[in-house]
Amino acid sequence: MDKFVDFLETKISPVAGRISSQRHMTAIRKGIIATLPLTIVGSFFTILLNLPVQSLADLIAPYQSMLDIPFRFTVGILSLYATFGIASSLAGTYNIDRLSAGFLAVLAFLITSITPTRVMEDVDGVITAGRYLNIGQLSSSALFGAIVTALLSVEIYRWMKEKNITIKMPAGVPPEVANSFVALFPTAVIIFLFWSVKYLLNFNINDFLSNLLLPFKDVLAGNSLFGGLLTVFLITFFWVLGIHGPAIMGPVIRPFWDMSIAENMDAFAAGVPANELPNIFTEQFLQWFVWIGGAGGTLALVVLFLFSKSEYLRSLGRLSFVPGLFNINEPVIFGTPIVMNPILAIPFIVAPLVTTTLSYFLTVTDLVPLMMARLPFSMISPIAAWISTDWNVFAGVLVVINFFITLAIYYPFFKVFEDQQIKRELEEQQ
Structure with missing residues (x-):
């Protein structure tokens, strides 16, 4: 294991870092990310035009064509x-x-x-x-x-x-x-x-x-389970190397993601029901169903830290809980650390693959609609999933189910890591 970690650190990590910092790749990533405020606000108008309360929908109906303009522009x-x-x-x-x-x-x-x-x-x-x-x-x-x-x-x-x-x-x-x-x-x-x-x-x-x-778009950001799992694996794998996963994948995957959610939003605005939209694997699908607390689904690990017997992990859990609730997980990734951690790296990669697979099958069986809006990443996941699937309650329930699945996957690895941390703390006290 030590040789493998050393190989990742000395061979893979520098190459990935150079790719991430290459000027054209960086420009693509920054330029597309700069459009986020526009697409997020445009999404709110789509949501406004599809409120689940009939009396409000009737009130808005005469102004529908006018309220559609911000989305179009x-x-x-x-x-x-x-x-x-x-x-x-x-x-x-x-x-x-x-x-x-x-x-x-x-x-x-x-x-x-x-x-x-x-x-x-x-x-x-x-x-x-x-x-x-x-x-x-x-x-x-x-x-x-x-x-x-x-x-x-x-x-x-x-x-x-x-x-x-x-x-x-x-x-x-x-x-x-x-x-x-x-x-x-x-x-x-x-x-x-x-x-x-x-x-x-x-x-x-x-x-x-x-x-x-x-063809690449159909695989990575369409309806291919293999493509969705490949994307999840690569993002979490790069995080384990200490490299911002989306920063590496962004120039490759983000154009596909933006096309996919825009196609879904266009189709939904044209009257297509949420469960018949064209693309499953949008960024929002991963954001709300899989990245609960951030990449790797680390909110579950933070909750385990809150009840840890290790003083350090318990303190880290308290510091990381509120940011994790709003999908910011750098404190736990680098504070634990998960980076180059052969124990916690396993559930960090495996848990999202499991929840991605479950969410995919529940989507293709029409139990959960597809994503029709683009909300800020810092929203609380169950609420964001509920809104982003045209107010589907079970989408929010699925987030909770995925959270407990992730918690169960992290638990045995957390216990091993906790024991190591407790021993380390005892040695330092002597």
Whole structure:
């Protein structure tokens, strides 16, 4: 076991750390995470439009189309916001103007993603014409195109600036004006490049990437139990190495997660019942049913600590309980520690695999609906699960069931670890 732990620490952990800190991976992660406030608030409007109290639903009904607008301009154009966030984050690592980089990325994304359509309308007997943009083409389905165009446009901007293919302004010109002129040539190049790819070569980047990556999305964030278990295993495994699991998996899995919950929210807003939504393995499925108290389901371990005979573990349990109740578990992960702990690492990985499997089967048998909203991760799990499944009571009950299953799995390993800790404390007292 010591050799295995040493191998993980010396060989695996450094590689995983380098991947996590790579600038493009970091930019993708930060850019997508920056959209969270928009999608969370958009989810609240979806919940508002589907309150379980009939009198309130009747009160809201006349304003339904108006109340749907915030959802359409948050979740509905998620990829547009992600494009700016990714480009701005990447530009910051190169110390180039973040605003200019963000605008250029949005420009490239719009050119490649959306085609203006001319529409003729008869309004009160008067024929009017105009060009319109279908915002449906800016939804989460275009997220991979957003990532690629954001990264490419920033790299073009950076390369041209490094090669001095820009317009330099005299000293004394305000920085915001100078940055605008620096971006002139890159703007022209980006327009011509992405316009040529889309309209001269007739190549649709979004369609190509979607077709290429869709099988991975169906496995990791669709309805595949294998994919769900693989995701859970990798996240907990990296945590055991002392690396933030979602930070490693984020650039890979988060675009799929965001697409999956956005598809569920879109379908639910269109009238699809919660038990017929397209995707089971959203981030919210794991957040509320599996990560009870945080990754690894550590709230159960914290409760065991509260009643421990070890003074240290009992104190750690008291300190970790309130954060764990709101799904913040760094105190227990690093305070115990679970990191590089060959005893507690086993239930930390195994318990979530068990609760994921149970939750999956209860979902596919229609006992629990699928997730139709995106709530803040810091909500108490049973309440969040109840709300996120269109007010399904059994979803909240499932969280409680999973908690006790996790508690039972942790218990024998906790007792072994507790005995070791008590011996250590006694030795220190002598």
